[in-house]
Amino acid sequence: xTVRVPENAAELAARLLRVVQECGPCVVAYSGGVDSAVxxxxxxxxxxxxxxxxxxxxxxxxxxxRDMARQEAQRIGIAHVELPTDEFLRDEYRRxxxxxxxxxxxxxxxxxxxxxxxxxxxxxVLNGANLDDVGDHRPGMQAALQHGVxxxxxxxxxxKADVRQLAALWGLNSADKPASPCLSSRIAWGVExxxxxxxxxxxxxxxxRELLQCRELRVRLEQNELARIELPLEYVAAxxxxxxxxxxxxxLRELGFRQVTLDLEGFRSGGLNSRxxxxxxxxxxxxxxxxx
Numbered sequence: 001x002t003v004r005v006p007e008n009a010a011e012l013a014a015r016l017l018r019v020v021q022e023c024g025p026c027v028v029a030y031s032g033g034v035d036s037a038v039x040x041x042x043x044x045x046x047x048x049x050x051x052x053x054x055x056x057x058x059x060x061x062x063x064x065x066r067d068m069a070r071q072e073a074q075r076i077g078i079a080h081v082e083l084p085t086d087e088f089l090r091d092e093y094r095r096x097x098x099x100x101x102x103x104x105x106x107x108x109x110x111x112x113x114x115x116x117x118x119x120x121x122x123x124x125v126l127n128g129a130n131l132d133d134v135g136d137h138r139p140g141m142q143a144a145l146q147h148g149v150x151x152x153x154x155x156x157x158x159x160k161a162d163v164r165q166l167a168a169l170w171g172l173n174s175a176d177k178p179a180s181p182c183l184s185s186r187i188a189w190g191v192e193x194x195x196x197x198x199x200x201x202x203x204x205x206x207x208x209r210e211l212l213q214c215r216e217l218r219v220r221l222e223q224n225e226l227a228r229i230e231l232p233l234e235y236v237a238a239x240x241x242x243x244x245x246x247x248x249x250x251x252l253r254e255l256g257f258r259q260v261t262l263d264l265e266g267f268r269s270g271g272l273n274s275r276x277x278x279x280x281x282x283x284x285x286x287x288x289x290x291x292x
Contacts, residue, residue, distance in 0.1 A: 009169040012162050016042050019152045025050035026124045027116065029108060029149070030080070031061075032069025034174040035128030037076065038166050039152055043126065044078040052120065053078045056085045056108045059195035060182040062202045072174055085111050088195050096193040100184060102139035109147035125149045131159045178216040179269050188222045197221055200255045207251050212239060217267055219252075227257040233266040 020026070020042040028043050030036040030053035043051035053076070055061075055069045066082075073080035085107050087093045093103040112125055127144055130153040134141075144151065153163060167175035183198035191197075204219040204227065214235050220228040229248070231239055238244060239262055252260045 009165045012156075012158060013042075013166055013169060016152060016156045016158060016166065017046055019155045020046045020126070023124045023126060023150055023152065025120075025122065026126050027052045027054055027112060027120060028078075029112065029125060029127045030055050030069065030073070031128070031180075032065055032072050032174065033128065033180060034167050034172070034177055035130055035153060035160075035163055037072050037128075037172050037174045038163050038170070039126055039128050040073065040078050041076050041166075041170050041172065042152065044076050049079070050123075051078055052123070053080045054112060054115070055080065055082050056111070057082045058085045058087060059198045060087070060104070060184045060193075062180070062183055062205070064206070065180050068174070068177070072172060075171075075173060081115075083111060083115060088193070094193050096184070096187055096189060096191055098189060099139045100193060102143050104182070104184070105140035105143035106146070109143060109149060113147065127151050129154055130163055131157060181269075186218055186220050188220065191221060191223060196256075200257070204252050204255055204257070208239075208248065211244060211247060220263075221257075225256065225258040227252050227260045228263050229261065230263045230265075230267040236262060236264065236266060 016038070020039070025047050026043050028036060028040045028051070030040050032055065036053075040051070040053045043053075053069075053073050055066070055073075057066065070080065087104045087107040090103050090107060093100055093107070109125065116123055116125070125147070127149050129138070129141060129144065129151040134154065141151075143149075158166075164175055183201050184193045186201045187193050187197055201219050201221060205217060208214065208217055208219065208229065208231075212231070212235055214231060216232065217235075218230040220230060222228055229239070239248060249260045
């Protein structure tokens with residue numbers, strides 16, 4: 001995907017930079033994706049050495065995304081810290097109900113608050129949520145509200161398309177980077193989120209990308225250790241014929257999946273959210289609990 005830089009991109013940039021200026025010296029919760037990269041760039045432009053990008057490192061972060069975050073931080077020119085987080089130690093996170101993201105972000109922001117108290121007192125915390133995230137199933141947004149985290153993209157009225165335009169304007173590699181949610185998001189609701197499962201999913205996706213030369217795909221882990229592979233429709237036929245079919249089944253079984261299936265509906269971002277189970281209220285927002 002190529003992102004075209006429109007004539008009003010400079011106006012969008014000015015709007016975001018004004019908000020980031022108002023936030024003061026800051027720490028950006030930074031995954032390396034396009035949203036947080038644009039916020040990090042704005043922070044670096046406005047605050048220089050008083051801006052810091054912090055990447056949460058845990059088994060839910062893929063090796064490829066970790067490398068991308070490092071490279072993009074260097075390109076931006078912002079100080080970058082990798083901060084280990086321990087969300088997998090929390091029962092609320094591992095149970096993998098629809099509120100998993102709340103407990104993930106709550107852990108991240110608690111860990112960031114400790115870092116700020118120890119090394120960067122007085123700095124604000126910024127995230128990469130954009131206006132398209134409002135109203136979607138985003139329990140992590142509630143955690144941000146509870147911890148006083150600011151969302152400059154939302155405050156600037158910027159949507160995902162606007163963010164990609166700014167990334168292109170600023171020459172960021174993430175401008176055309178596909179969405180890359182955490183590895184735990186591949187695990188079906190109600191199936192325990194464990195470090196072992198996320199590592200297995202990461203290795204399976206790396207294998208499939210190399211075998212099929214496919215940039216964007218998902219390996220969903222369903223009940224009973226079933227792997228459901230989502231590919232763009234133009235890749236489905238290639239994966240279903242020999243020798244790729246046998247290679248895929250053999251490798252995924254080696255990784256610990258009991259069964260391997262190919263989803264004929266193809267790749268779709270957020271493919272598990274359509275099957276959210278019973279809904280309850282969590283801190284004023286709607287979240288899902290229970291098994292699929």
